[in-house]
Amino acid sequence: MSPATMEKIVSLCKRRGFIYPGSEIYGGLSGTWDYGPLGVELKNNVKNLWWRMFVQERDDMYGMDAAILMNPKAWEASGHVAGFTDPLSDGSKFNTMFRTSVGAGAEAAVSYLRPETAGGIFVNFKNVVDSFHPKLPFGIAQIGKAFRNEIAPRDFLFRVREMEQMEIEYFVQPHAWEKSFEEWRQAMYRYIEAVGIARTAVHELEVPEDERAHYSKRTIDFEFDFPFGRKELCGLAYRTDFDLSAHAKSSGTDLSYLDEETKERFVPHVIEPSLGVDRAILALLVSAYTEDELGGETRTYLKFNPSVAPIKAAVFPLLKNKPALVSKAREVYALLKADICKLKAVAWDDNGNIGKRYRRQDEIGTPACITVDFQTLEDGTVTLRDRDTGAQERVAVSELTGRIAA
Ligand code: GAP
Numbered sequence: 001m002s003p004a005t006m007e008k009i010v011s012l013c014k015r016r017g018f019i020y021p022g023s024e025i026y027g028g029l030s031g032t033w034d035y036g037p038l039g040v041e042l043k044n045n046v047k048n049l050w051w052r053m054f055v056q057e058r059d060d061m062y063g064m065d066a067a068i069l070m071n072p073k074a075w076e077a078s079g080h081v082a083g084f085t086d087p088l089s090d091g092s093k094f095n096t097m098f099r100t101s102v103g104a105g106a107e108a109a110v111s112y113l114r115p116e117t118a119g120g121i122f123v124n125f126k127n128v129v130d131s132f133h134p135k136l137p138f139g140i141a142q143i144g145k146a147f148r149n150e151i152a153p154r155d156f157l158f159r160v161r162e163m164e165q166m167e168i169e170y171f172v173q174p175h176a177w178e179k180s181f182e183e184w185r186q187a188m189y190r191y192i193e194a195v196g197i198a199r200t201a202v203h204e205l206e207v208p209e210d211e212r213a214h215y216s217k218r219t220i221d222f223e224f225d226f227p228f229g230r231k232e233l234c235g236l237a238y239r240t241d242f243d244l245s246a247h248a249k250s251s252g253t254d255l256s257y258l259d260e261e262t263k264e265r266f267v268p269h270v271i272e273p274s275l276g277v278d279r280a281i282l283a284l285l286v287s288a289y290t291e292d293e294l295g296g297e298t299r300t301y302l303k304f305n306p307s308v309a310p311i312k313a314a315v316f317p318l319l320k321n322k323p324a325l326v327s328k329a330r331e332v333y334a335l336l337k338a339d340i341c342k343l344k345a346v347a348w349d350d351n352g353n354i355g356k357r358y359r360r361q362d363e364i365g366t367p368a369c370i371t372v373d374f375q376t377l378e379d380g381t382v383t384l385r386d387r388d389t390g391a392q393e394r395v396a397v398s399e400l401t402g403r404i405a406a
Contacts, residue, residue, distance in 0.1 A: 003289065003290070003291045004227055004285070004286045004289035005227050006155065006156060006227050006228060008289065008300075009156070009227075009282075009285050009286065009289060010156050012289075012300070012302075012363065013039070013285070016038060016363060016364050017036040017037050017038045017039070018035070018036055018038045018039035018042065018285075018310075018364075019033050019034070019035055019036060019039045019156075019157070020033070020034045020036055021033060021034070022034050022162075030153050030161070031150055031153030031159070031160045031161030031162070032160065032161060032162050033156070033157060033160060033278070038310040038311070038364055039281075039310075041310035041311075041345075042281065042284075042304075042308060042309075042310045043164075043277060043281060045307065045308040045309070045310070046195055046277060046280055046281060046284065046308055047143050047164075047166065047277060049191070049194060049195055049307055049308065050143070050166045050191060050195075050275070051063065051141070051143065053187075053190070053191055053194065054139075054141055054168060054187070054191070055141050060134070060137065060138045060139060061138065061139045061140070061141055061168070062128050062132060062134065062138065062139070062140050062141070063140075063141050063142070064120070064121065064124060064128070064140055064141070064142050065142060065143075065144060066117070066119075066120025066121065066123070066124060066142060066144070067120065068113055068114050068144065068145060068147075069100075069102060069111050069112075069113070069114075070111065070112075070114065070119055070120065070123065071111070072109060072110055072111045072112065073250060073251070074119055074123055074247065074250075075097065075111075075112050075119070076250065077246045077247050077249070077250035077251070078119055078122070078215075078243060078246060078247070079214050079215065079242075079246065080097060080112070080115060080119075081095070081097075081112075083214045084096060084097055084115055086150075086151050088151065094149075094151060096115065096148045096149045096150060096151070097112040097113070097115050097147075097148070097149070098112060098113040098115075098147045098148075098149050098161075099111075099112055100112065100113060113146075113147035114145075114146055114147065115146055115147060115148050116146050116165060116167070116274070117142045117143070117144045117145075117146055117165045117167045118167055118169060118243070118272065118274070119243075120142060120144075121140045121142055121167070121169045122169065122243040122244060122247055123247060123251075124140070125140070125169075125171070125244060125255055126253060126254075126255055128140055129257065135260075136171060136172060136173055136257065136259065136268060137170060137171060137172040137173070137176065137180055138170070138171055139168045139169060139170035139171065140168070140169050140171075141166075141167065141168045142166075142167055143164065143165070143166045143167075143277070144164065144165065145162065145163070145164055145165075146163055146164070146165045147161060147162050147163075148161060148163070149161060155226070155228050155231075156282060157278040157279065157281060157282040158226065158228070158231065158278075158279060158282055160278055163276050163277065163278045163279075164276070164277035164278060165274060165275070165276055165277065166274075166275045166276075166277060166280075167272065167273070167274045167275075168184075168272065168273050168274075169239075169243075169270050169272055170184060170270065170271040170272070170273075171257070171268035171269070171270055172268060172269050172270070172271060173259075173266075173268070173269070174241070174266065174268070174269045176269075177238055177240075177269050177271060180271045181218070181236065181238055181271050184236055184271050184273045185220065185236055187273065188222060188234065188236060188273050188275075189202075191275075192222070194305070194307070195280065195284060195305070195307075195308060196284055196287060196288060196303075196304060196305040196308060197224070197233070197280065197283045197284055197287050198283075198286075198287040201224055201225040201283075201286075201287065202222055202223070202224055202233065203222075203223045203224075203225075203230060204220050204221070204222060204223070205220065205221040205222075205223050205232075206219075206220055207219040207220065207221055207235075212237075213237065215237075215239045215240070215242040215243060216237040216238060216239055216240075217238045217239075217240050218237070218238040219235055219236065219237040219238070220235065220236045220237075221233075221234075221235050222234045222235065222236070224279075224283045224286075225286075226282065226283070226286060227286065232279075233275070233276075233279055233280070233283050234273070234274060234275035234276065234279070234280070235272075235273075235274050235275075236271070236272070236273050236274075237271075237272045237274070238269070238270070238271055238272075239269075239270040239271075239272050240269050240270065241267040241268065241269050241270070242270075243270065244267050244268065244270070245267050248267070255267060284304070284308070285302070287303075288302040288303045288304050288365060289302060289303075290302070290303045294390045295355075295390065297355075299359055299362055299363075300362070300363055301362035301363060301365065301387060301388075302362075302363065302364060302365030303365065303387075303388060304365035304367070306367045306404075309365045309366060309367055310345075310364065310365070311345060311346065311347045311361070311364060311365075311366040312345040312346065312366070312367060312368065312404055313336055313345070313346050313347075313366065313367070313368040313369070313370060313400075313404050314346070314347040314348070314349055314357070314361045314366050314368070314369045314370065315329055315332050315333040315336065315346065315347070315348055315349075315369075315370045315371075315372065316329065316348075316349055316350060316354060316357050316369065316370065316371045316372065317329035317330075317350050317371075317372050318354065318371055318372065318373040318374070320350035320351075324377055325372055325373065325374070325376075325377070326350065328372050328376055328377060329348075329350075329372035329376075330348075332370060332372055332376075332382060332397055332400070333346060333348050335397065335400075335401075336370075336400060336401060336404070339401040347361070347366065349361070354371060357369070358385065358390075361387070362387055365387070366387060367386070367387045367388075367404070368384060368385070368386065368387065368403075368404045369384075369385040369387070370382050370383065370384055370385075370400065371383040371385070375394070376397070380396055380397050380398070381394040381395060381396050381397070382394070382395060382397055382400070383395075384400070384403060
């Protein structure tokens with residue numbers, strides 16, 4: 001059982017500069033959270049890992065970054081104006097898209113902040129096909145903000161009104177959808193494991209027909225054991241040709257695909273893995289949150305995989321009033337910053353005793369701490385201390401960057 005409670009996580013996130021309540025000095029704004037200096041690094045790492053695994057390392061994927069605002073006709077065609085609703089307690093339906101107006105005065109048109117990033121992908125299907133002539137199956141991936149006027153935002157990052165999604169629309173031959181569905185199911189687990197979400201806390205739920213989105217013929221929810229219960233983390237949906245056909249009809253643009261080999265023309269079907277960045281971060285925090293006893297003291301630490309840890313290494317001079325130690329430690333710090341652990345990924349701390357400095361880094365999930373001491377001045381070695389075990393060893397400065405997994 002994870003010792004994580006929502007209270008502990010929310011408080012650690014605020015105290016240590018990961019995530020703050022949105023507009024806090026005005027009493028907040030329900031369903032919004034602001035990522036602080038460590039939170040934004042963590043979030044960027046989570047997104048970069050996804051982008052690397054699903055776009056850059058593959059030959060069948062194209063990335064894009066579409067506008068959040070779209071021609072309102074796109075949201076009518078996709079069924080969101082009529083169907084993107086939640087029931088209110090009196091039985092009426094409430095459309096959860098945020099309405100906004102585009103332009104001034106009488107010219108202003110009603111539009112919406114996108115409730116899913118998928119729409120921007122479908123309306124660019126033809127552009128990508130015309131520019132790159134990809135062979136089926138291929139996918140288009142996008143990471144970006146999405147907005148939902150949730151009736152009851154709750155549970156920290158779990159249900160928010162402004163979120164980020166990482167989505168793939170994977171276009172396949174109509175008869176091949178089951179094979180791709182299965183491949184993406186496995187691919188989603190590979191990401192879940194790589195990012196550091198506890199695999200044993202993830203469970204699949206086959207979503208029954210009457211609970212599926214209007215566009216889906218099959219959906220699996222990947223649920224996670226959050227402290228407030230087992231709830232959806234991400235989803236995998238078979239969207240058929242619903243979107244491309246609807247946009248083709250409504251826009252008058254042919255969105256079919258010509259198979260060069262068979263000379264067959266058809267509208268591709270779509271498999272959609274979709275993961276909310278904020279939910280992924282919450283599941284990651286719950287998975288990483290650890291309490292243990294080290295050297296007779298209890299401590300709290302975040303067991304982040306080095307690839308997502310906001311800070312990869314911290315450098316300490318043993319004593320801050322010994323100029324020779326401080327200048328040597330500054331040298332080590334500069335070397336690490338310039339090397340693989342670029343920029344913000346290396347921290348400096350000369351405050352308080354070494355034990356306190358270790359605790360501070362543990363609590364934000366830093367995998368490695370490096371202490372420069374008197375022996376460093378003699379033989380060029382430092383103490384390298386491991387976050388998880390607390391084990392310390394002497395390592396030559398020249399070997400440090402190779403030893404710090406990033
Ligand atoms: N394009 C498909 C789609 O948007 P969804 O199940 O409505 O499907 C996909 O959303 C993912 O986006 C969810 O699995 C979840 O991770 C995230 N998500 C959806 N609504 C959210 C909200 N209000 N707050 C945080 N994350 C949300």
